[in-house]
Amino acid sequence: MALCLKVAETAGADLASIVRTIHEDYSTKIEKLAELGATARGAANLWMAGIADDALRDTRTIRPGRLLDTAIIGAVRKALAADEGALENQPAVERLKDMRRRNRESDARLVELLEGLHAEEKD
Numbered sequence: 001m002a003l004c005l006k007v008a009e010t011a012g013a014d015l016a017s018i019v020r021t022i023h024e025d026y027s028t029k030i031e032k033l034a035e036l037g038a039t040a041r042g043a044a045n046l047w048m049a050g051i052a053d054d055a056l057r058d059t060r061t062i063r064p065g066r067l068l069d070t071a072i073i074g075a076v077r078k079a080l081a082a083d084e085g086a087l088e089n090q091p092a093v094e095r096l097k098d099m100r101r102r103n104r105e106s107d108a109r110l111v112e113l114l115e116g117l118h119a120e121e122k123d
Contacts, residue, residue, distance in 0.1 A: 010059040
């Protein structure tokens with residue numbers, strides 16, 4: 001989870017705000033899952049780990065600006081899609097509907113921001 005905040009440090013202000021909100025949502029999700037008796041066990045999620053590794057590498061190799069923000073938006077949207085698939089398969093789907101709604105709202109905000117970044121390129 002600390003990786004989210006590290007990525008947010010390198011992002012533009014609007015994107016950093018979205019990434020921080022997602023971090024807070026996931027912190028809440030972890031708490032809710034713990035309340036339901038869920039524990040972290042089993043194999044690591046290789047897809048999510050790969051997405052996180054790519055995003056962290058991007059923060060080290062791409063200068064802050066439009067290109068880095070575009071890369072971060074792509075990584076965050078992939079992570080949201082991976083989580084959406086996992087949430088659909090959870091036994092407690094009813095209890096996690098709010099988290100799914102928040103994921104979709106975050107994704108919509110990311111798409112708007114991405115479109116704005118590309119609109120600036122055309123100007």
